[in-house]
Amino acid sequence: MADRSHIKGSLDAGSGSSSGKLTPSYLDPDYRVFGDGMTYKSVTDKVTDIVLKLKTSKGWWLGFGISFMALQVLVISIIYLLIKGPGIWGVNNPSMWGFAIINFVWWIGIGHAGTLISAILLLVQQDWRTSINRFAEAMTVFAVMCAGLFPLLHVGRPWLAYWMLPYPSTMGIWPQFRSPLLWDVFAISTYLTVSVLFWYLGLVPDLATLRDRAVKKAKKVIYGFLALGWRGSAKHWDRFTTAYLILAGLSTPLVLSVHSIVSLDFAVSNLPGWHTTIFPPYFVAGAVYSGFAMVLTVMIPVRHVFGLHDILTLRHLNNMSKVMLAMGLVVAYGYAMEAFFAFYSGGQYEIQAFQNRVFGPYGWSYWALILCNVAIPQLLWFRRFRVTLVPLWMISNIINIGMWLERYVIVITLTRDFMTSSWGYYVPTIWDWSLYLGTFGLFFTCTFLFIRFLPMINVFEMRELIHHVKHHEHHDKAGHGTEVEVSH
Amino acid sequence: MPQIFPRSANATARASILGSLLLIGGFLFFLDSFNRSNYQTNQSLEIVQPVMFEHTRHVAGNGLDCRYCHTSVEESHFAGIPPVETCMTCHSQILKGAPILQPVRNSYEMGAPLEWVRVHDLGDFVYFNHSIHIAKGMACVTCHGHVDEMALMWQENTLQMQWCLDCHRAPEKYIRPREHVFDLDWEPEGDQIAMGDSLVEAYNINVGQLTNCSICHR
Numbered sequence: 001m002a003d004r005s006h007i008k009g010s011l012d013a014g015s016g017s018s019s020g021k022l023t024p025s026y027l028d029p030d031y032r033v034f035g036d037g038m039t040y041k042s043v044t045d046k047v048t049d050i051v052l053k054l055k056t057s058k059g060w061w062l063g064f065g066i067s068f069m070a071l072q073v074l075v076i077s078i079i080y081l082l083i084k085g086p087g088i089w090g091v092n093n094p095s096m097w098g099f100a101i102i103n104f105v106w107w108i109g110i111g112h113a114g115t116l117i118s119a120i121l122l123l124v125q126q127d128w129r130t131s132i133n134r135f136a137e138a139m140t141v142f143a144v145m146c147a148g149l150f151p152l153l154h155v156g157r158p159w160l161a162y163w164m165l166p167y168p169s170t171m172g173i174w175p176q177f178r179s180p181l182l183w184d185v186f187a188i189s190t191y192l193t194v195s196v197l198f199w200y201l202g203l204v205p206d207l208a209t210l211r212d213r214a215v216k217k218a219k220k221v222i223y224g225f226l227a228l229g230w231r232g233s234a235k236h237w238d239r240f241t242t243a244y245l246i247l248a249g250l251s252t253p254l255v256l257s258v259h260s261i262v263s264l265d266f267a268v269s270n271l272p273g274w275h276t277t278i279f280p281p282y283f284v285a286g287a288v289y290s291g292f293a294m295v296l297t298v299m300i301p302v303r304h305v306f307g308l309h310d311i312l313t314l315r316h317l318n319n320m321s322k323v324m325l326a327m328g329l330v331v332a333y334g335y336a337m338e339a340f341f342a343f344y345s346g347g348q349y350e351i352q353a354f355q356n357r358v359f360g361p362y363g364w365s366y367w368a369l370i371l372c373n374v375a376i377p378q379l380l381w382f383r384r385f386r387v388t389l390v391p392l393w394m395i396s397n398i399i400n401i402g403m404w405l406e407r408y409v410i411v412i413t414l415t416r417d418f419m420t421s422s423w424g425y426y427v428p429t430i431w432d433w434s435l436y437l438g439t440f441g442l443f444f445t446c447t448f449l450f451i452r453f454l455p456m457i458n459v460f461e462m463r464e465l466i467h468h469v470k471h472h473e474h475h476d477k478a479g480h481g482t483e484v485e486v487s488h
Numbered sequence: 489m490p491q492i493f494p495r496s497a498n499a500t501a502r503a504s505i506l507g508s509l510l511l512i513g514g515f516l517f518f519l520d521s522f523n524r525s526n527y528q529t530n531q532s533l534e535i536v537q538p539v540m541f542e543h544t545r546h547v548a549g550n551g552l553d554c555r556y557c558h559t560s561v562e563e564s565h566f567a568g569i570p571p572v573e574t575c576m577t578c579h580s581q582i583l584k585g586a587p588i589l590q591p592v593r594n595s596y597e598m599g600a601p602l603e604w605v606r607v608h609d610l611g612d613f614v615y616f617n618h619s620i621h622i623a624k625g626m627a628c629v630t631c632h633g634h635v636d637e638m639a640l641m642w643q644e645n646t647l648q649m650q651w652c653l654d655c656h657r658a659p660e661k662y663i664r665p666r667e668h669v670f671d672l673d674w675e676p677e678g679d680q681i682a683m684g685d686s687l688v689e690a691y692n693i694n695v696g697q698l699t700n701c702s703i704c705h706r
Contacts, residue, residue, distance in 0.1 A: 168520075169650075170523055170524060170646070170648040170649065170650050171648070171649040171650060171653075172648075172649055172650030172651075172652075172653040172654070173649070173653065211492070220492045221492055221493075224492045224493060225493075228501070229493075229497070229498065229501065
């Protein structure tokens with residue numbers, strides 16, 4: 001496994017040295033990656049008991065029930081859509097793109113936190129990622145599933161969606177390789193495949209733990225089947241670590257490429273307000289922004305309900321808030337540059353598109369976007385807002401809304417193009433809303449099932465982390481002759 | 489603790505990797521083969537008609553020109569299915585009482601058209617026009633095959649888009665002088681491609697345009 005010596009540095013980052021002697025920073029609650037008294041056993045118990053021992057709580061049933069009902073809204077919306085066609089949506093000339101693409105981009109963006117946390121933070125050895133990566137990866141998979149539905153349904157005849165794949169067909173033609181919409185197909189399918197593999201591979205040792213701890217035969221068989229015969233031998237670990245790093249390496253460029261390609265759906269077209277080079281980086285930043293916001297939105301309640309305070313510490317919340325703040329600033333820079341270049345270009349259509357965006361019939365959405373994505377998140381400069389749960393949860397929700405509005409603002413640029421005679425106004429219908437609501441049902445149904453049936457915290461990595469930190473602590477305290485009890 | 493899975497589970501797991509690849513590959517191969525099969529395209533399947541009309545007898549035997557019956561092929565998108573009166577121009581004299589022609593006489597007397605079964609049925613999303621193909625030197629036989637050798641009519645080609653594009657991308661492979669389009673037995677003298685290239689130019693065929701989506705899908 002990777003060298004962990006840097007952990008000392010990261011743990012000591014906040015330590016004072018008043019008496020000339022370093023105070024070990026892990027004593028400072030803000031810098032802990034896990035709580036007092038966590039041992040191999042307690043962390044394993046804590047996580048696996050949620051799956052194996054604890055009685056399914058009323059809260060879970062309530063949450064699952066609501067999500068499942070929302071999922072039925074999705075099913076009904078899709079069935080009605082298949083019967084009637086996309087005409088039931090609000091999209092029409094000149095705004096041929098509406099909720100479908102807005103929600104697609106929004107959901108894809110949400111997935112990015114998982115990939116960033118799992119892949120990039122793994123490669124740069126940020127150990128605080130350990131307790132959130134599993135959850136964030138699961139969210140990535142579910143979010144990409146939700147996202148994929150929208151373009152699939154928007155093609156009108158989803159059963160022919162395989163036409164988008166390049167295969168030697170009887171039509172004698174290939175897909176249009178110059179179209180970003182085709183790049184999307186590759187980007188999203190690669191993203192989903194790699195995310196699922198990465199998530200599942202990371203689950204294997206923990207599935208084996210569940211298999212070993214399960215009492216009932218059925219659970220043993222199911223978890224045993226999923227654990228792929230994992231026995232935890234040195235050879236297994238060696239191969240596992242190699243495979244995990246390779247997948248992390250594969251995922252890393254995806255963090256940047258997927259949303260860049262999604263942004264090209266807009267940027268490649270010659271539409272004023274869309275045709276800008278800043279789109280790819282600012283879409284990526286926005287994706288990470290909304291991804292972290294969604295992770296916080298979901299994890300703060302989960303942490304509370306399952307009492308995971310020792311595993312998801314304030315340091316995690318603090319760090320995620322800082323990432324959000326940084327990404328929020330990048331996004332704000334993007335908005336500023338859009339405004340600047342609209343006028344700097346001197347192009348009348350560019351200027352007009354921007355004026356429409358800000359003062360036009362949809363001006364409210366632009367200002368709401370600035371409020372949600374730029375103004376309110378500045379509160380995260382204050383430590384109090386980064387580590388107090390309720391305000392942080394509210395800010396993360398506001399960012400979710402803001403990021404949705406961002407895509408809304410971009411897409412409805414379509415309503416006013418070059419010719420005044422063809423200007424229009426886009427109004428989503430009830431079916432646009434129901435499909436969007438329905439994807440929440442899909443997302444949260446999957447999330448609740450995941451919480452109930454799979455270990456939502458990475459147990460083996462937590463154990464490893466505990467080992468390293470305890471080992472470190474042990475050395476620090478060696479002079480005092482203190483022994484750290486590490487039970488297995 | 490007893491083992492959950494028997495020892496053979498290892499072999500099963502390994503076999504399932506190969507097995508699922510074969511299964512998925514086989515399924516895709518089946519789908520593609522099915523899609524190209526006669527069952528799907530109706531290619532080469534003899535169609536039973538309300539009257540046992542034989543192209544062999546009329547074209548090869550009697551030497552009728554295609555246009556004697558398919559009158560609108562040069563002016564219209566539709567080549568034309570002859571009204572029963574066309575049949576009766578001869579059959580009021582020839583084979584007057586033949587039982588095989590009873591449906592024709594019935595139709596003529598009752599004024600109810602014969603309900604022929606369409607052999608070449610393009611999708612409704614395809615715009616196809618016979619007259620332009622005839623005018624630009626595409627022969628009947630190129631698409632419809634040797635009709636003079638078909639007792640019962642069948643669809644000679646797949647009519648899949650790939651097949652259309654084969655010619656739309658390179659019409660020089662199939663084009664012939666206009667005056668020979670109705671000649672079933674015409675063969676090019678010398679090199680088809682050389683002749684084809686010069687005809688494509690002479691007939692002002694803009695080959696680049698022929699693969700525009702809107703040429704066929706309007």
